[in-house]
Amino acid sequence: MIDPQYLRSNLDAVAEALLPCGYKLDKETFNALEQERKTLQVETQALQQERNARSKAIGQAKAKGEDVGSILAEVADMGDRLKQSETKLDDVQSKLNVIIMEIPNLAHESVPVGQSEDDNLEIRRWGEKPELDFEPKDHVDLGEKLEQMDFETGAKIASSRFVVMKGQIAQLHRALVQFMLNTHTVDHNYTEVNVPFIVNADSMRGTGQLPKFEEDLFAIPDHGLYLIPTAEVPVTNIARNEIIDHIDMPVRYVCHTPCFRSEAGSYGRDTRGMIRQHQFEKVELVQMVRPEESWQALEDLTSHAEAILQKLGLHYRVVTLCTGDLGFSAAKTYDIEVWLPSQETFREISSCSNFEDFQARRMKARWRNPETGKPELLHTLNGSGLAVGRTLLAVMENYQDADGKIHIPEVLQPYMGGQKLIG
RNA sequence: GGAGAGAUGGCAGAGCGGUUGAAUGCACUGGUCUUGAAAACCAGCAAGGGUGAAUAACCCUUCCAGGGUUCGAAUCCCUGUCUCUCCGCCA
Structure with missing residues (x-):
């Protein structure tokens, strides 16, 4: 939440600043x-x-x-x-x-003003589209032809927006997780954590999912608990009601979890395939840093997510979300979008945000500033590094050949027992 | 699931219903001493909030959480949460 004292004494300015974010105070x-x-x-x-x-x-x-x-x-x-x-x-x-x-965070001054995702600002591209001299299939066709991706059985067991993966595809999915975790822990100096996938309401309030976005969550009302929509929730809440010693700053956590989203309000959108599922896996990067370091940390964190795509050789671009597209808690967000040949477009595969002290204030996450000796709010950041399901389908679609086989990127081969080809 | 014990400041650990925001120890910070350090000694050391121009002063709240009794609650009562021990069950 925004600083109540600041709000009180700068009401007009805050109201003004919230308008581009689509919020009328x-x-x-x-x-x-x-x-x-x-x-x-x-x-x-x-x-x-x-x-x-x-x-x-x-x-x-x-x-x-x-x-x-x-x-x-x-x-x-x-x-x-x-x-x-x-x-x-x-x-x-x-x-x-x-x-x-219920007041959203204020956008950072560097965030472009805009109404919708159409006003997001592309800031860089990496790599090239794969050269496919045939009509590329999408991951659904590829997966079903291989008999390793089964949406009907997913729907039978649970409901629509669930999938069953088998064999090499399931293995590739697991390989991606391992590859991402290893890269972030070894190359980028994150500490791996394993956390609950079910959290209480206080945690959801802490990161901003509650009270405003309850309909997006899967709840377990009898127990007052919720399935996590992202590891951001349990991992960031590690710092809730804590005062972190400056020696332990910055805190960098990487965490692999399943994510559960009701997708209320997106009926009919991305109904085909694995793009938008009720359950998906994600490797999440979370940082807790000194306030003066958070903007550099956002650039670093984004580059850590990009590194995964670079190592996988996947073409992507980075966009800055405009004020109108910015999430509730974020001060600034970079979306990383990967190229999907079947859709001939870029699709979001990671979202990296600096929340400044917005989440920290909600959950009283503080650090002791050695200069003042006092506890002060820290800054929180997170980003997907990366969404595993979407990475899987990006690999499948970008590395397919004319026979519908999938060539395994070199960096993943060690995680696949040396296999080079799926199919 | 059954039985019992407990939750107090960064940590450990006292606390009779009344000047207790809380003894004491450790840790930490400053000072004295010392060539320097250690030791010793002295002093300081919780968080959140309100009024306010204030980094002045005064005040309020907080001893797991929420209710209650009372003029007054860390202390008594109720409920919940969590932790520990024993039994049962179990991956």
């Missing part, structure tokens, strides 16, 4: 509640102070053996007045909290 309501809050809080605290003083006096009088009957009579109704005041204050504060928890 109701200044009147906020101001009215804020006025009320101020009055009630001052009043409540004054009553508390009085109560404390009287109670202390009673204690002292009793200690001296004096009669306290008269003081007790004086404070008889204090409890009620205080309780009333506290209840009203709680009410106003929770209303304010609802508002503030």
Whole structure:
């Protein structure tokens, strides 16, 4: 969330800055509640102070053996007045909290202003499209012809948007995971973590999935728990309510998990194949850094994700999301999009964001600044490194031959027992 | 699933319903001493929030969480969460 004190004292500026992000702040309501809050809080605290003083006096009088009957009579109704005041204050504060928890992060000044993904800004390309002298198949045709990718059985077992993979394709999927984890731990100095795939509501609030985006999640209501939509949630929440020693900064975690998304609101979109599934696997990069280092960290983290595509020899581009396309919690996001020959277009395969202190404030993730000796909010970042399912289909489509066989990229061959060809 | 014990500051660990935001030790920070360091000694050392121009002053909240009793709760009562021990079950 954004800094409530900053919001209060810069309401107009914040409201202005939120407009390009497609958020209209109701200044009147906020101001009215804020006025009320101020009055009630001052009043409540004054009553508390009085109560404390009287109670202390009673204690002292009793200690001296004096009669306290008269003081007790004086404070008889204090409890009620205080309780009333506290209840009203709680009410106003929770209303304010609802508002503030649903305000998105402010975009960084370098983020292009725009309405939709059409206004995103391409900043670089790497590699080349594969030269295929035949009509390329998509991964569904390739996978089904190999009898190693089965969407019908996925639907039978669970529902639409699930898949069953078999044989070499399943193996290739696993190889990608291992390759990504090894690259990030060995080359990029991340610590591998293994975390719960089910989290509580506090964790979801911490990273910003709740309260606003509950419909996107798979929930387990009987237990008050949720399936994670990304490893970002459990991994970033490692720092929730913690004060990290500056010696341990920056924190760099890499984590492989399945991700579960309800895909509410995307009915009919990408219904074919593995592009948009209810369950997919992802290797996620998460960093927790000193505030002054977070913008450099975003560039680094993005390059770590790109390194995977480069090693795989996959053509991609990097785009900066415009204000209108930016996610709720992010201050800035780079999407990495990989080339898919079957669609003749680039498709998102990674999303790398700097959240600045937006998530950290929600979850009280702090570090101790040795210069001040005080706990201060840290900055959080994350990015896919990469989405495994989408990487799998990118490899399949870009490395197919005219016979529908798939040539395994060299870097993956060691993870495939030296195999070079699928099919 | 059954029985029991517990949760206090960065850590360890006291705490009778009353001037306890909390003894003590360790760690940490500053100082004295020392050529330097160690030791010793002295001092400091939780977080969040409000009023406010304030990095002034004053105040409020917080001893797992949420309720309750009370003029007053770390301390008493209820509920929940988590941890530990024993039994059962189990990958």
